[in-house]
Amino acid sequence: MSANAKPYGLLAEFDNTLDVLHAAEKVRDAGFRSWDVYMPFPIHGMDKAMGLKNSKVGWFSFVGGVTGYTTGMLMIWWMNAVDYKLLVGGKPMFSPNAAFPPSYELTILFGAFGAILGMLFLNRLPRLNHPLLKHKRFALASHDRFYVVIETADPKYSEVETRKLLEAAGSKRIEMVED
Amino acid sequence: MSEVATQIQVPVPPKELERIPLVQNNRSFGWISDRVSAITEGKAPAWWWAAFIPSIMLLGLLGAMLFYQATTGVGVWGNHHPTMWGWDIINFVWWIGIGHAGTLISAILFLLRQKWRTGVNRAAEAMTIFAVMCAGIYPAMHVGRVWFDWWLFPIPTYQGVWPQFRSPLMWDVFAVSTYFTVSVLFWYVGLVPDLATMRDRAKTKIRQFVYGLMAFGWTGSNRNWSNYEKAYLILAGLSTPLVLSVHSIVSLDFAVSQLPGWHTTIFPPYFVAGAVFSGFGMVLTLLIPLRSMCHLEDVITMRHIDVMCKVTLATGSIVGYAYGMEFFIAWYSGSAFERFAFINRAMGPYWWGYWLMVGCNVIVPQLFWFPKVRKTLWFVFILSILVNVGMWFERFVIVVISLSREFLPSNWDYFKPTWVDICTFLGTFGLFFTCFLLFLRFLPMVAISEVKGVTPQADPHHPLAKGNGGKH
Numbered sequence: 253m254s255a256n257a258k259p260y261g262l263l264a265e266f267d268n269t270l271d272v273l274h275a276a277e278k279v280r281d282a283g284f285r286s287w288d289v290y291m292p293f294p295i296h297g298m299d300k301a302m303g304l305k306n307s308k309v310g311w312f313s314f315v316g317g318v319t320g321y322t323t324g325m326l327m328i329w330w331m332n333a334v335d336y337k338l339l340v341g342g343k344p345m346f347s348p349n350a351a352f353p354p355s356y357e358l359t360i361l362f363g364a365f366g367a368i369l370g371m372l373f374l375n376r377l378p379r380l381n382h383p384l385l386k387h388k389r390f391a392l393a394s395h396d397r398f399y400v401v402i403e404t405a406d407p408k409y410s411e412v413e414t415r416k417l418l419e420a421a422g423s424k425r426i427e428m429v430e431d
Numbered sequence: 432m433s434e435v436a437t438q439i440q441v442p443v444p445p446k447e448l449e450r451i452p453l454v455q456n457n458r459s460f461g462w463i464s465d466r467v468s469a470i471t472e473g474k475a476p477a478w479w480w481a482a483f484i485p486s487i488m489l490l491g492l493l494g495a496m497l498f499y500q501a502t503t504g505v506g507v508w509g510n511h512h513p514t515m516w517g518w519d520i521i522n523f524v525w526w527i528g529i530g531h532a533g534t535l536i537s538a539i540l541f542l543l544r545q546k547w548r549t550g551v552n553r554a555a556e557a558m559t560i561f562a563v564m565c566a567g568i569y570p571a572m573h574v575g576r577v578w579f580d581w582w583l584f585p586i587p588t589y590q591g592v593w594p595q596f597r598s599p600l601m602w603d604v605f606a607v608s609t610y611f612t613v614s615v616l617f618w619y620v621g622l623v624p625d626l627a628t629m630r631d632r633a634k635t636k637i638r639q640f641v642y643g644l645m646a647f648g649w650t651g652s653n654r655n656w657s658n659y660e661k662a663y664l665i666l667a668g669l670s671t672p673l674v675l676s677v678h679s680i681v682s683l684d685f686a687v688s689q690l691p692g693w694h695t696t697i698f699p700p701y702f703v704a705g706a707v708f709s710g711f712g713m714v715l716t717l718l719i720p721l722r723s724m725c726h727l728e729d730v731i732t733m734r735h736i737d738v739m740c741k742v743t744l745a746t747g748s749i750v751g752y753a754y755g756m757e758f759f760i761a762w763y764s765g766s767a768f769e770r771f772a773f774i775n776r777a778m779g780p781y782w783w784g785y786w787l788m789v790g791c792n793v794i795v796p797q798l799f800w801f802p803k804v805r806k807t808l809w810f811v812f813i814l815s816i817l818v819n820v821g822m823w824f825e826r827f828v829i830v831v832i833s834l835s836r837e838f839l840p841s842n843w844d845y846f847k848p849t850w851v852d853i854c855t856f857l858g859t860f861g862l863f864f865t866c867f868l869l870f871l872r873f874l875p876m877v878a879i880s881e882v883k884g885v886t887p888q889a890d891p892h893h894p895l896a897k898g899n900g901g902k903h
Contacts, residue, residue, distance in 0.1 A: 269889055270896040276653075292460060292628070293884040294656040295891060302653055307661035313669070331585060331593035338595055353602035353680055357609040360673045364613045364666055368620060371662035375655040378647035385650065391631035393651045394624070394880075396460035 257430035260383040261287075261403035262414055263390065264423035269295050272398035275421035276301040279400060282417055286406040290384070290399040309370045316366020317359045324355025383431045390429075401429070451734040453547055453885045457895075458729055460883045464628050467877045470725050471629070475872060478724055483868045489861025496855040497572060505575045507851040514834045514846040519573040521826040522856055524681055525709070526566035526863075527607065528702075528822060530614070531674055532710020533559025537617060538670035541663075547738055549881040550731045553625075554721070555714050556618040557876075561866040562713070563611045565859040570603070599683040606680040613673055617666045620659075623649050624880040678702040685829065691772035692833035695760065701753035705822060708746035708792070711739055712818030717867070719812045721876070730877055733806065740805040743818060747796025750825075754793065772833060780845060781832045784824050791821025 266272040269291075276289050280303045289298060325348070332338050333345035343350070372378065384390045384401065393399050400423070402414050418426050454463070475483075500507050510517040533555040540548040571580050583604045585594055594601050626646035633639040649655070679699035686698040715736070722731040761773040776785045795817045798804045805811065831846045870876065888895045 268897055269891040273891040289653040290651045291653065291656070292464075292651060293624070293880040293889060294653070294660055295889065297891060298653050299657050304654065304657050307658045309658050309661040310665060313662075313665045317669075327585060328596045332596055336592050338592070340595060340597055343597055347597070350597040353599075353676070353683075354596060354605040356676060357602075357605040357673075360669045360676075361609040361612060363669050364616055367662045367665040367669070368616055371620075371658045372647070374658045377649070377655070380648060382648055382650055385648070394628040394631045394649075395464050396883075 259404045260429045260431040261401045261405075261409075262411075262418060263384070263387065263427045263429045264400045264402075264418040264421070265389070265392075265425040265427075266398040266400070266423055267396075269398065271422045272400065273297060273301050275400050275418070275423065278417065278421045279402065282408065284402055284406050284408050286403040286409075288401055290390070290393040290401060292394050292396060292398075295398075308374060309367055312370025312373070313363045313367035316370075317363035319366075320358035320360070320362030321355050323362070324358040325351055328354060383429055387427075387429050389425075389427065451732050452887070453550065453732070453734070454882060455729040455732050458886070460886070460888070463730070463877075463882050463886075464632070464879050466726065466730070467625075467875045467879050467882075468629060468632060470871060470876060471873055472634075476724070479868060479872060482864065486861050486864035486868060489858055490865045491861070492854055493568075493858025493861050496851055496858050497568070500572060500851060500855070501577050505573060507849060508573075508855075509846060509848040509852050510573075511844070513837050513842045513844060514831055516573075516830050516834060517846060518848050518852040518856060519569045521823065521830050522859065523566050523569035523573075524702075524826045524830075525819075525823050526562045526569075526859065527610075527681060528678060528706035528709045528826075529713045529819070530559040530562040530566070530610075530710060531678060531703070531706035532714050533557070533562075534610075534614060534617075534670050534674040535707050535710065536714070537621070538667040538674060541667040542671060545738075546885045547735055549878055549885050550735050551714065551718060551739070551877075552881070553618075553621065553874075553878045554718060554876050555710075556614065556621070557867060557870045557874075558710075558713060558717060559614050560611070560618060561863045561870075562710075563607065563614065564866065565863050567607065567611065568859065568862075570607075599680065599687045602680045603684055606677045610673060610677045613666070613670055617670055620663060620666060621878055621881075622874065623647055624651065624659075625875045625878065627651065628879050629875065675703055678706040690833055690837060691766070691768040692776070692829065695757060697753055697756055697760070701750065701757075704746050704749040704753065705792075705825060708743060708750055708796070709819050709822035711743045711746065712815045712822070715739055715743070715811060715815035716819070719808055719815070721871075725871075725876065727877060730882055736808070736811060737802075737805050740799045740811060743815070744796050744799035747792060747799075747818070751793035751796075754789065768838060772836065775836050776828055776832050779832065779836065781828070781835075784827050784832065788821050788824040788828050791817045792825060795821065 264275070266275060272289060272291065273295060276298060279287055280301065289302060291298075328351040329346045337345055339345070384393075390399065400418060400421070402409060402418070408414075415426055458466075508517060508519065510519065533552075536548050536555045537552045537559075540552075571577060574580060582588060583594065583601070594604075596602075623646060626642050627649040630639060630642035630646045633642055679702065682698035682702035685693040686695060688694060718731055719736065722728055758773050761769040764770075776782075795814055798814060804814075835846050836843055883889055887893045890896060
């Protein structure tokens with residue numbers, strides 16, 4: 253560790269899903285807040301093991317969808333019945349039936365954008381840099397290893413105790429990550 | 432706790448009930464990323480160049496044909512009165528139909544928790560995107576003055592007039608452009624964790640930079656996965672009504688008109704079934720050679736081929752039923768014009784097109800009832816191509832036969848394509864395969880993280896969870 257590097261957190265490696273799941277439960281029960289589990293694919297039950305609440309992405313998508321439908325209906329009504337009246341085949345200037353298909357598509361389009369932008373916002377992505385991505389060993393987090401990282405910023409963090417906890421949780425390889 | 436979990440005894444099923452696991456040979460997590468990434472690493476294999484060079488030549492042909500058409504006029508195609516829609520609309524519907532299997536696999540099968548989708552969804556979604564690109568060319572070009580295409584969108588023009596939203600053609604603009612956009616978004620969201628894998632194993636600076644940028648700084652944190660999975664689920668939920676609506680709206684382009692043979696209420700469901708049918712045909716055509724050329728037999732297993740054959744059989748049977756029902760309704764309606772339109776399809780001047788369609792779409796898929804057929808790869812490959820030949824002729828039957836024999840016999844004509852029609856269609860294959868081969872070479876063609884997630888050792892409560900997978 254170079255002299256001016258600040259420590260970011262303790263990185264504990266696990267090589268299977270069962271161990272990392274139990275480790276997460278232990279860290280959760282110890283009351284840590286600034287910590288996370290890193291893994292190459294989502295492990296079923298990990299949200300519960302970490303004590304995470306249900307994701308809020310749905311609300312972003314819902315707002316997007318409602319905006320899309322309203323935009324579609326209002327746009328078509330205003331364009332074909334208000335701003336430039338077009339009489340075609342004696343049909344009404346505005347009919348919700350004919351305006352439905354484009355509005356339906358816009359509901360889906362805006363809902364999808366809502367879901368993705370909401371997910372990116374909640375995850376604080378995209379980001380160009382992350383202390384963990386500079387760590388050589390951490391490259392395996394997208395390959396076949398699982399990591400529990402407890403940040404030094406956590407009020408409960410203590411270099412000795414936290415390391416002990418992770419060792420007790422079954423990690424055979426614990427390293428300090430610099431910021 | 433962990434000791435108890437490993438002691439759980441799983442009863443072994445009798446041999447005849449054993450299923451092929453989703454990833455064969457008990458492969459490890461690492462093996463999956465190594466094998467899939469290997470296709471994009473190192474030198475391109477000879478087969479890739481052998482496919483890429485003709486593809487890019489055909490793409491050049493497409494460019495030349497479109498340039499010729501745009502600068503000369505729609506008259507270079509065979510379209511003329513009364514067949515004002517010819518190969519342009521046939522190919523538009525054909526290509527966009529092919530795209531539907533990708534969305535069905537990625538969205539509907541995800542909602543139905545069909546875990547086998549993970550082996551094939553990435554390639555199928557890529558197929559969707561490129562097929563929709565090929566499809567989009569036709570409506571854009573067939574308007575004649577392509578430089579006015581932007582009038583299709585609600586953008587203010589100097590005349591002050593807006594698009595006419597009571598027309599199904601306008602609905603189509605919204606349906607197809609939404610379909611393309613959402614398919615790309617869905618595909619990209621699925622790619623992000625795999626791009627992170629590519630970034631983390633990159634050996635060169637350029638790969639590190641490009642994949643790093645594309646991966647959005649993904650770390651694989653569970654707090655991120657939690658939002659990610661929710662977003663993925665919502666996208667699947669949104670894509671499902673989307674894919675059903677797209678081909679329904681395409682079918683309304685026909686069904687809302689008054690023309691006998693087009694003016695039917697069966698069109699939306701029948702078009703959607705046909706689209707999925709042709710799309711699965713194309714997925715099989717692409718993946719059967721690819722799984723052996725990319726050495727992915729353990730990921731795209733015989734079980735995958737088997738279930739895809741069964742989906743083709745099911746949708747093909749729906750299509751066959753729809754053909755029968757169309758005929759019945761034409762007779763039952765009592766309308767002389769309707770009856771004539773359908774008898775003319777089967778026995779008129781284009782009888783060969785109709786019977787080619789019936790042969791390929793009704794009879795061919797029935798062969799998939801036999802397990803032996805589903806297990807013979809070269810045969811499945813041939814059948815999958817016949818499916819798409821049949822589906823092309825279905826659109827030919829609908830578009831050309833109906834138009835060439837409309838209400839007034841004095842309007843009748845016999846439609847023939849020109850060399851420009853044929854070369855443009857061949858050219859779209861160039862666009863499709865150029866894009867698809869570049870995709871194979873630069874992006875992971877199998878959803879790495881999703882396949883890892885369906886292995887037995889990925890489930891913490893499975894007896895194999897204590898390990899990291901077997902063979903490397």
